[in-house]
Amino acid sequence: MREAELDALVVSDPANMNYLTGYDGWSFYVHQAVIVTHDRDEPVWVGREMDANGARATTWLAEESIRSYSDDHVQSPYDLHPMDFFAEILEELDAEDARIGLEMDAYYFTAKSYTRLQKNLPDAELDDATLLVNWVRVIKSKQELELMRQAARISENAMQAGLDAVGEGVPEYEVAAEIYDSLIRGTDEFGGDYPSIVPLMPSGDHTGTPHLTWTDRPFERGDPVIIELSGCRNRYHSPLARTTFVGDPPKEMRHRAEIVVEGLEAALDHVEPGVTAESVERAWRDVIEKYDIVKEDRIGYSMGLGYPPDWGEHTASLRPGDETVLEENMTFHTIPGLWFDDFGVELSETFRVTSNGAEVLAEFPRELFTA
């Protein structure tokens, strides 16, 4: 905040709210945020009255740091908006004529939230502080890594459950049900939290369409099926993707899967503190270019703590042009894939940058599976 010359910061990204205060609840469908100022020892949580008890239950904040607006502000038929209340709190915090940082491109900070704050605080200077907290989150603490390793255990179980369930004639939703059951049941030692993205399982003609969700369609002999999922533990994720095939995969598909594994492993081998994010992608691309394949999407991103609709942090990406220098305890999901007109193959790993390489969080065979 000092570097960005901000007097106050309004943090509305639920993952950032959690990171700063511990706040956790499915309440991001109404306007809420925590406000950070220099002269207070702790942030102020501001949300809906009904959720103030949730703030008391999940944060370490003192009672005077939990402030809530009445229900008539929610989806209001009156001329009331939660940001009217936020403006009052900012005035109380002597920020009415301050430089206030806003997460301008965060999911739940709407255009209306911005124009309403502008109107209510005409003397304030509203600045874009998108990703300011996200960049702090890039390097994980020991406790965060422990939660991500627990999430990886859940991912392994759920991936096995998904691969076991896929079969000729089995409807896609049944596989999704098995995966979900496993994601939430977790392990023998601990349960799972809801993932920020639902299990994705593009299959058949749709393996080149990564974000479709399951349907009633039964899997057919000859279907490639990509499963991408993540276990979640106290909102920390460890995503994992594998590809399976219903029946005996064509030789060409086995070959492409081998290329993806080779490229993925080249990328992982390249990881160590001091190398750039773009050079990790380059290591992958060097492999596929040997096979005359051209693909220019990013192959990974920094991630960890998250709420729907995304577990990504929106900070460093493994792609050309991203010169972020890797440091110990950064964590990435690397998800290279090859998509062709007929089918796609995808395998992913979540890894931590160690002092001299990469720790892959999940232990799961890297191969094309068959069902």
Add this chain to the structure above:
Amino acid sequence: MREAELDALVVSDPANMNYLTGYDGWSFYVHQAVIVTHDRDEPVWVGREMDANGARATTWLAEESIRSYSDDHVQSPYDLHPMDFFAEILEELDAEDARIGLEMDAYYFTAKSYTRLQKNLPDAELDDATLLVNWVRVIKSKQELELMRQAARISENAMQAGLDAVGEGVPEYEVAAEIYDSLIRGTDEFGGDYPSIVPLMPSGDHTGTPHLTWTDRPFERGDPVIIELSGCRNRYHSPLARTTFVGDPPKEMRHRAEIVVEGLEAALDHVEPGVTAESVERAWRDVIEKYDIVKEDRIGYSMGLGYPPDWGEHTASLRPGDETVLEENMTFHTIPGLWFDDFGVELSETFRVTSNGAEVLAEFPRELFTA
């Protein structure tokens, strides 16, 4: 749009995008929208390149109506934003100096999206069109109602699975896993889609904290447990809430549950075309006031089609001051509850306004359950 004097409309709420074009995919974590103009027969879908195949697979749009931006616009380290591409499309549609409606308070239309469009289209007049499409969605078609009835079948199964699973010593996540499995497995005839809100199950001291999600805590004898969930079918919901008690409920709790049922049924009995939304809430409040209970939250809202984080439409609410006149085939989730310092009781129903009353979508006993 004509009434609002809009030349163009940028629709970024995923539920509204689905309503207008059929588009369905877990891609709302990147900027996307459909653009409606008067002189085109169909909207233009605009999204990420990787998701254009999803638009081809799920919408009825012609190829020239599917436009996509390259991946370097996504969480870009360059000075690129998806709204730069949107501005180009709006120029192509001759809307660069038009009156353009924006969903200013929709979840995924960020403050940055707005300021970036402003910068790119200095001659356009950007207007607030929040809820314009949502209000069109208020009255459901026969096909929409059929999907909501299917969702209700799923809700019944999932509620039964949840109530069966709650018990002394059972960790909360196990109950959540049973509910999720049932929500996705659906019925013998069809599968379930992911609900827009995860199953909520505040228990023990937290029954007054409605939006906390499950933990590893085992249920204890003496815990009240509220289960709120919704089956989902092709993105249409039919939410349902019930309360159970681990052990033998205190007499006072049974009594409060009876009051909630009486009030809920009074509200349902009051429903018919021509009455106002606020009068339905009044019917509930008349009942609880007989018992000297004062509670002023809204007790329901119009709903149906939805994506995370909400299945509500943000249009009509059952609360004081909402003078929306009920019409046939409107659908509401009414969720009255009584919370006290020690515990809360909640029972809900999803209903359709019929020609002369209310059709409750789920068939599930209205009582306090025990586990």
